[in-house]
Amino acid sequence: MPVSRFSRDSQPTATREGDMVDWPPAFEPLIRERSRLLSADSPLEPDQSLTELGVDSLEVVELIVNLETEFDIEIPPELLQPEVFATPGTIWNAVRSLM
Template sequence: MQVSLERMENVLRPHCRLLNASEVLDFDASLVSLGVDSIEVVQLIIAIEDEFAVQIPPRLLTAETFATANTVLAAVGSLVSVSEDSAQEARS
């Protein structure tokens, strides 16, 4: 499983309440400025966990992780690769 920009954007967009459908999602823009406040981020966490089948650990549930689309991408990317490594280890 890969965390592509497109997949991440599909997950993020519905939670960017201040981003119009016609606007490009800037992966370096502050998510708060796009409408992802402390309430919306809880819904976003659930959406990410559902989409990528990984549970975000408490150490990553911080404002830094959810600062921008890129920081979310990096955090989820690290979880997905760990999860894939574990699955591969279990198979071998």
């Protein structure tokens, strides 16, 4: 199993060796709250598209606000791109880069 590089107080809940994706427990609920098509017992995969998860554009805006609050970051305009908010993995990579 790959070793997490996450340095905050909590342990990651997801790690993908090839993707270098790791996120803290606070991240996944923010995605799940907006994922109308992801059942509670299904794993959240880093490479699932937000469209597949049932997340619409208004929910992405809400997600951005919640991410900024939860992780005490400000997402700059240049990161507000569809490819950045395409999957949980790409979102977490952007958030992590701002911490």
